[in-house]
Structure formats: structure tokens, C-alpha cells
Amino acid sequence: MRARDWATGDVPHSKTFAFLDEGAKKDVRRALLKAVAIPGYQVPYGSREMPLARGWGTGGIQVTLSMLLPEDVVKVIDQGCDGSVNAVNIKKFYGRVGGVGITTDTALATVVQTRHRIPEERMRADQVLVLQVPCPEALREVEPSEAQTRRMHGEADYARMWLHLYEDVVTFGEIRISYRYPCTVNGRFIMDPSPIPRWDVPKLHMADTLFLFGAGRERRIYAVPPHTRVEPLEFDDHRFAVEDFAGKACARCGARDTFLDEVLRPDGTHQFFCSDTGHCDKRMR
Amino acid sequence: MSYVAVKGGREAIERACDLNEYRRSGRSSVPMSLGQIREQLHLGVDRVMGEGGLYAPDHAAQALLQAAGDTFEAAFLLRAHRATLPRLGCSQDGSTAGMRVVRRISSAFKDVPGGQMLGPTSDYTLRLLELDPLEDPVRRQEVLKERLFRDLPGGTEVPDTFPRVVDLLRREGLVEDADGNDDEPFDITRRSMAFPAPRSARLQSLARGETGALLMMAYSSMRGYGHIHPTLAELRVGYVPLLMRHARTGEDFVAGEVLVTEAEVVSRFANAQGEPRFQLGYGMCFGQNEIKAISMGVLDRCLRSGTASCPAEDQEFVLYHSDGIESMGFSNHWKLPHYVDFLSDLDRLRKAKASHAGA
Numbered sequence: 001m002r003a004r005d006w007a008t009g010d011v012p013h014s015k016t017f018a019f020l021d022e023g024a025k026k027d028v029r030r031a032l033l034k035a036v037a038i039p040g041y042q043v044p045y046g047s048r049e050m051p052l053a054r055g056w057g058t059g060g061i062q063v064t065l066s067m068l069l070p071e072d073v074v075k076v077i078d079q080g081c082d083g084s085v086n087a088v089n090i091k092k093f094y095g096r097v098g099g100v101g102i103t104t105d106t107a108l109a110t111v112v113q114t115r116h117r118i119p120e121e122r123m124r125a126d127q128v129l130v131l132q133v134p135c136p137e138a139l140r141e142v143e144p145s146e147a148q149t150r151r152m153h154g155e156a157d158y159a160r161m162w163l164h165l166y167e168d169v170v171t172f173g174e175i176r177i178s179y180r181y182p183c184t185v186n187g188r189f190i191m192d193p194s195p196i197p198r199w200d201v202p203k204l205h206m207a208d209t210l211f212l213f214g215a216g217r218e219r220r221i222y223a224v225p226p227h228t229r230v231e232p233l234e235f236d237d238h239r240f241a242v243e244d245f246a247g248k249a250c251a252r253c254g255a256r257d258t259f260l261d262e263v264l265r266p267d268g269t270h271q272f273f274c275s276d277t278g279h280c281d282k283r284m285r
Numbered sequence: 286m287s288y289v290a291v292k293g294g295r296e297a298i299e300r301a302c303d304l305n306e307y308r309r310s311g312r313s314s315v316p317m318s319l320g321q322i323r324e325q326l327h328l329g330v331d332r333v334m335g336e337g338g339l340y341a342p343d344h345a346a347q348a349l350l351q352a353a354g355d356t357f358e359a360a361f362l363l364r365a366h367r368a369t370l371p372r373l374g375c376s377q378d379g380s381t382a383g384m385r386v387v388r389r390i391s392s393a394f395k396d397v398p399g400g401q402m403l404g405p406t407s408d409y410t411l412r413l414l415e416l417d418p419l420e421d422p423v424r425r426q427e428v429l430k431e432r433l434f435r436d437l438p439g440g441t442e443v444p445d446t447f448p449r450v451v452d453l454l455r456r457e458g459l460v461e462d463a464d465g466n467d468d469e470p471f472d473i474t475r476r477s478m479a480f481p482a483p484r485s486a487r488l489q490s491l492a493r494g495e496t497g498a499l500l501m502m503a504y505s506s507m508r509g510y511g512h513i514h515p516t517l518a519e520l521r522v523g524y525v526p527l528l529m530r531h532a533r534t535g536e537d538f539v540a541g542e543v544l545v546t547e548a549e550v551v552s553r554f555a556n557a558q559g560e561p562r563f564q565l566g567y568g569m570c571f572g573q574n575e576i577k578a579i580s581m582g583v584l585d586r587c588l589r590s591g592t593a594s595c596p597a598e599d600q601e602f603v604l605y606h607s608d609g610i611e612s613m614g615f616s617n618h619w620k621l622p623h624y625v626d627f628l629s630d631l632d633r634l635r636k637a638k639a640s641h642a643g644a
Contacts, residue, residue, distance in 0.1 A: 021371060027475075044477035049368040053361065054614025056621065079625045086621050088295050116625050134618070145601055147480040173640030178629035197629040217611050219477035243632040262628050275625055 018065040019097040024048050028066035028221070032212060035223035040185025041153070042136050042220040050216065057090055057115060059214030060132035063221065064113050065098070067128070073101035075109035080117035080259065080275035087115070104278045116179070118200040120258050120279040123209040125226060131194040133215035136222065138182040138192035158190055161233070169238050181240070184231045185224060193230070198242045199259040204230040250274045253283040309353040322346040331544070331572020332356055336609050337363025338474070338493040340543050340571050357495070357613040364610050368474075375469055377528040377537055381547055382446050386523040387573075391450045393518045393551070399447035404522060406575075450519040451549045451565065460518075461557035461564055480600055487588055487604060488581075492570050495609030496577045502607065503580035506587050506597035513597070515550040515566065515583050522546045522573045544572050550582035564589060 016022060024046075031045035050058040064074070076091045078084035082104040090113065091102055103109050106119040113130040123129055139149040142160045152158065161182065168175045179195045183204065193201055194213060204211060204224055211224040224230055234240040249256045251271050258279065260272040274280035310316065323330055323346040333345040337360040345363055352358035388404025391397045403409070454460040470485035471478075473493075478486050491499065506513045524542040531538055550566035557564065566586025568578040584603055593599035606612065 019369075021369070023371075044479070046475040046477060048474075049361075049364045049610065051365045053617055054611045055616075055618030056614060058614075079622050081622075083294060084622055085298060088298050115621075116623075134615070145480075146605070147601065150479075172637040173643075174633060174637040176633055176637070178633040179626045195626050197625055198632075199629075217615060241636075243629055244636070259625070260628075261624055262631070 017070065017098065018068045019093075020048065020062065020065050024062070025066040028062050031221040032063065032066070032223065035212070035221050036210070036225050038189075039224055039228050040183075040189035040191040040222060042215075042222045044219055045221050047216045047219040052089060052093065054217040055134060057086060057113075057132040058216030059218075059221070060113050060115070060130050060216075061090060061093070061214070062216060063130050063212050063214035064094075064111060068094075068098050068100055068111070070099060071101075072098075072110045073103050073108055074098075075103050075106060075112045075119075075278070076114070077112070077117060077119070077276075077278070078115045080119075080261075081277045083277065105282065106278055116195045116197075117259070117275060118196055118203045120274075120276040121282075122203075123207070125208040128210045128212060131196070131211060131213045133192065133194045133213045133220070134217070135180070136192055136213065136215040136218050136220040138180075138190050141177070141182075153189060156188065161190060165233060166235070169235070175238070182233050184229075184233065186228050190233070191222065191224075191230075197259060198232075198240070201230070201232050201240075202242070206230075245272070248272045250280060253280045255280070255283060309351075317350060319343060319346045319350065322349055326354075328573060329354070329356060329359075331574050332496055332577070333359040333363060335571040335574055335577060336360035336493060336495055337367065339363050339367040357609050360495075361610045361613070372472075372475070374529060374532070376540075377530055379525060379528050380449075381521065381523075381525055381545075382449050382452070384447070384521060384523040384525050384545075384547075385542070386447055386521060387544075388522040389447055389519070391517065391519045393450060393516050397448075397450050397519075398453065399444060402447075405573075447521075449549070451551070454518065454551070454563070458560070459563055460551060461562045478604065482600055482604065484585075484589075487600065488567065488569075488585060490604045491568070491581045491584055491607065494577075494581070494607035495612065496574060496580075498607040498609065498612065499580035499584060500576055502597045502603055503583040503587075506583060506595065511587060511595040511597050512590075513550075513552050513566075513583050513587055515552045515579070515586070517579065517582075518549045518551050518565075520546070520548050520575060520578065522575070545569055546572065546574050546578040548575070548578035548582040550579070550586055552583075552586050 027046050031043040034043045035041065047059065048062060050061050052058060052061065074094055075082070076087045076094070078086035081087065094100060095102060106112060106121045106123065109127065111128050111130060112119060112123070113132070115132045118129065137146070137149050139152055139161060142164050143149050143152065165175050179197045180192055181198050181201050182190050183193055183201060185191045193204060206227055206229065208226050210226055213222045215221070232240040243259065245260050248260055250258060250260060250273055252273055255274055259275045261275045263271045263273060265271055323342050326349065329349055330342055330345045333349055333356055334340055334342065336356065337345065337348065341363070344366065345359070348359040348362040351362060386402060388406060389399070389402045391401065451460055455462065470489065471483050473486050473489050478490070505511060507515065524544050527540045527543050528537050529540045530536070546569065548568040550568070551563040552566065554561045554563045564586060566582040568581030568585060570577045570581065584597060587597045588600055588603060590598045596602050
């Protein structure tokens with residue numbers, strides 16, 4: 001695959017559908033099955049190098065590619081936006097190696113791949129959401145060693161995580177973790193929901209949709225199957241709360257019930273727009 | 286309008302790719318050929334092959350050209366290409382005693398059987414930048430050729446094998462025995478490492494490691510954060526045959542030759558085989574990359590210390606943080622938009638400030 005062609009779009013299709021060789025797809029699918037069977041458990045797998053850099057969604061890409069069918073319609077978003085750099089790069093790649101349909105409408109997609117957001121529109125049972133994960137280990141916040149965090153998960157030894165949150169409340173009156181908010185899945189594993197904002201965390205709970213998480217650089221895959229409990233860590237007297245947009249609305253579509261991006265204007269004032277641009281566009285139509 | 290400004294924009298991305306391509310094409314200079322890169326920037330090519338985990342000098346030269354000399358990017362191109370290739374098998378064990386040696390030194394003894402062979406190296410050059418106008422490069426090449434080969438005595442026999450210094454020490458019971466493990470090695474490109482990692486996984490991981498990262502960690506151990514004061518029992522650069530077993534006939538055959546650098550480091554004795562013996566650190570990488578092979582040898586020795594007493598002895602610390610493709614990818618990803626995350630951060634800070642003010 002030559003770089004020149006890469007830039008202009010004349011890239012020949014790879015020999016196998018969806019770029020990955022069949023052996024690699026089988027590896028990923030096996031890990032996916034195990035992940036679905038043990039909700040929130042990080043399954044190690046032999047992550048392959050992709051033509052996109054590590055940290056740019058290679059885990060999500062491998063998950064998506066391993067389950068794509070020619071009739072699939074894919075939506076890719078980055079920070080909620082269909083036109084942001086990472087989403088554009090990945091769509092460029094899929095368009096050429098998969099030959100699948102591409103959409104910006106969540107309702108029309110069979111697979112949605114995302115970086116750091118869950119679409120505002122409630123997703124259905126016949127859809128899959130693939131989340132790109134930079135750091136799959138929620139406990140990394142309190143323990144740098146992988147051998148140790150694996151042991152802690154095995155023994156459900158989560159005391160240090162709870163203590164960490166408690167100390168935040170004591171010191172700052174608030175838990176400082178903003179995005180990547182740790183959740184308990186199915187009453188068992190503490191899971192990193194990927195760097196989605198707190199706003200999106202409740203969407204994972206008892207959903208109709210299958211959520212698949214791919215961490216390419218860290219070589220882990222995990223899942224939240226439909227109708228699974230996903231509960232953010234909270235205390236009885238200090239409840240989990242999403243970002244506060246009280247009194248604010250999208251300057252474009254007027255929505256008051258969506259996650260808003262804050263934009264600084266030259267005069268120093270702030271303006272707000274829907275982070276989910278596909279949803280915003282739909283409301284404008 | 287600000288709404289558009291926060292989108293990357295497909296068009297802008299396409300033009301950024303074009304501009305990058307145009308800038309590296311050499312606007313006013315003659316385009317470089319792969320041959321020029323392979324021969325005249327050969328150490329760069331070697332480094333890229335090692336870090337890319339693929340022995341393919343032409344491909345590595347192409348990668349280096351395409352990456353405008355950035356070894357991280359070039360190794361990444363090679364790795365991504367490698368990931369699309371099927372894994373055909375695993376080579377047979379071989380000894381480097383039969384290496385077609387280009388260079389071979391030992392700093393453990395003044396002289397060693399087979400002799401010290403300096404070979405091509407910048408080690409003994411004066412690092413004076415040649416600022417004078419270059420003399421005619423063709424003429425210069427001829428003079429060098431004449432000087433190098435004129436007085437070469439005819440019929441000098443070059444030995445077929447050079448005995449390995451470590452084997453000589455081992456015969457005297459001074460160095461631990463090889464562990465004799467000939468199981469198929471763990472392949473980190475197909476399985477995710479678990480810790481403690483088997484030595485084959487550690488060595489494979491180090492062999493693909495980024496040269497600077499390995500050097501930094503090995504240096505920390507030699508300088509103060511560790512105990513490894515290595516003696517270089519032997520450093521070799523040369524060609525080794527790649528021995529494969531035929532899938533149908535079951536016979537071994539030589540698939541080709543691979544240029545490698547090999548370093549064997551002895552340091553600190555410990556109890557092995559029931560008595561005190563030197564423990565060995567082993568480094569080997571593609572091409573001529575002596576800094577990397579030595580660093581790898583030191584780190585292999587560090588990682589064999591039972592409990593980690595410094596960063597360079599911690600398997601996770603060393604192996605998780607020495608891959609150039611992973612570390613550069615992740616460091617670069619901070620350039621991607623993070624405004625959703627940052628807004629969430631701002632929300633937390635505003636909440637905490639409000640709570641602080643109210644307290």
C-alpha cells in the first residue's frame with residue numbers, strides 16, 4: 001500500500017475483506033466471545049499493528065474489522081463528531097479496505113465506532129457500539145503494575161480504589177475523576193468505560209445495545225452485553241453526578257438535553273454546541 | 286464560524302497529507318534512491334529493521350525515505366507492513382559460533398582465540414565535522430579502496446568459526462550453563478504478555494525495542510539506579526544463516542543470511558548450578574546496532590534479578606515502556622482533540638471550587 005495512494009484514495013483493496021487476515025480476525029472474535037461471557041473482564045489478545053498509530057483507535061479498529069460484513073453500515077465519531085480528525089482517518093481506512101457503507105446517522109448504522117462519546121440517540125438491540133480505549137485498566141489510577149491489578153481484579157480487591165475516591169471527597173469535597181469514570185459491571189468487575197464523559201456513563205446501564213471495548217496498545221478487549229448493570233462507583237452520602245449544563249443550550253439546534261462542547265469566542269465569552277454533531281444535524285433538519 | 290473550526294475537516298486532512306508528501310519529496314534537490322539510503326544510511330536502515338521487527342533492507346530503506354529520516358515513523362511503517370504478512374514458521378536454533386564475522390571484540394581479555402577484529406566502526410574516529418568542501422567522493426572511495434586492499438597479503442585464511450568467549454568461560458565453570466530450553470518461543474506479536482514473562486518473550490520484546498529507550502534504561506542501571514556494571518565478554522557483528530525446517534520434507538535448509546549484532550554481557554556472580562558463577566545477559570538485534578545490543582544485554586541481565594530493586598530490573602517497567610511504536614503512538618495521540626474530556630475536567634474543577642467556597 002503506497003503512501004501516495006493513501007493520500008489520494010487510489011489504494012488497492014487488501015487481499016482479505018476488512019484488512020485483517022482471517023487468523024487475526026479469529027483471535028479477536030475469540031476474545032470478544034470471552035469478553036461477552038464475562039462482562040467487564042479484560043481479555044488479553046494478540047493485538048496487531050494497524051496502519052494507524054497506537055493510541056489512535058487501533059483496538060476499536062480491530063474489533064470493528066473483525067466483525068464487519070459487506071452489508072454493514074458504519075458510523076465513526078471522535079469526541080461526538082463525525083468530521084473530527086480521528087473519525088475521518090478511520091472512515092478513510094474503512095471505506096478502502098472494507099467496502100462497507102458509511103453514515104453519520106446513528107439510527108441508520110449497524111455498527112458505531114466511537115472515541116470518547118456515546119451517541120445521544122438511544123441505540124437499539126440490533127446495533128453494536130465499539131469504543132476505542134486508551135487505558136483499559138481502571139485501577140491504574142491507584143496501582144501501576146499490571147500483575148498487581150490483575151490479581152486485584154481476581155480477588156475483587158477494590159479497597160484502594162474506594163479509598164482513593166474517599167480521599168478525594170475529603171480533600172476536595174468532590175471526586176476528581178471526570179471522564180473515564182470507574183464503574184462496577186454486573187456487580188463484579190470494576191471497569192474503565194473508556195474516556196467517555198460522566199454524561200454518557202448512565203447510557204451503559206441496562207442498555208439494549210452490545211458495547212465492545214478495544215484497547216490495541218494495551219492488548220485488551222472487554223464488553224458490556226445488553227441488559228447488564230453498569231454502576232458508577234459512588235457513596236451513599238456522595239452520589240455520582242453527570243456534567244452540569246443547567247441553563248445552557250446548543251447555540252445551533254437549541255437542545256437542552258445533550259452533552260455540550262464549550263467554545264471560547266474572541267471576545268472572551270463562551271458558547272455551547274452539541275457534542276454529538278450527527279444528532280444536532282438531525283434536529284436541524 | 287467556530288462550529289466549523291472545531292471539526293478537522295476531510296479536505297484539510299487531505300491537504301495536510303499532500304503538504305507532508307510534497308515537503309519530503311525534495312523540492313529543489315535530486316530525489317534519493319533506495320540504493321543510496323540502503324548503502325549510505327545503512328545504520329539507520331538497520332535500526333529501523335530492528336525496531337520494526339522485520340528483516341528487509343529494501344523495505345526499511347523505503348520506510349526511512351517515506352518517513353523523511355524519522356526512525357520512529359519508519360519503524361512504524363515497517364511494523365504495520367509486517368502485521369499484514371502471514372507467520373510462516375519459526376526458525377531452527379543455531380549457534381553464532383559460525384557467524385560470518387564483520388566485527389568481533391571482547392573487552393574481557395586482551396586477546397581471545399580468533400583475535401580481536403575491529404571491523405567497520407566509528408568508535409575510533411575523531412568526531413570532527415567535515416566542514417571543508419567535500420573532495421570528489423568517487424576519488425575518495427578509490428583512495429580508501431586502495432589503502433584497504435592493496436597490502437592485503439594473498440592467501441590469508443579467514444577462519445570459518447570464531448570460538449565464543451562465553452563458551453570458553455563456561456568450560457571453566459565460570460559462567461552459568463545455558464538453560465537448555467528449546468521450547469517454541471513465546472511470540473509477543475500473537476499473544477499478550479503476562480508477568481512474570483518468559484525469557485523468550487522478554488528477549489523478543491527487547492529486540493524490537495526502541496534503541497533510545499533501551500539505552501536510557503540500561504544506562505540508569507549502569508550509572509546508579511542498579512547494580513549492573515557489565516563486562517562485555519563479546520560483541521559481534523556479522524551474518525548468521527537463517528535455518529528453517531521444511532514443512533513437507535522435514536529437512537533443515539538455509540533460507541538466507543541475516544546481519545545481526547550480538548552482545549554477551551557478564552556481570553555480578555550469583556549462585557547457579559550449585560556454586561557461584563557469573564550470570565549472563567544476552568542481546569541480539571537486526572543489523573549493526575551496537576548500542577542497542579549492549580543495552581539489551583544489560584537489560585536482560587537486569588531482568589533476571591529475582592526481585593526488582595530499581596526500575597531497570599522491573600519487567601513491566603522495562604518491557605511496557607520500551608516499544609517505540611507504542612510509545613510514539615500514544616504520545617502523539619495527545620494531539621487528537623480532547624475537548625469532551627477537558628470539558629468534563631472543567632466541570633469537576635468548577636464543582637470543587639464551588640464546594641471549596643461553600644466550606
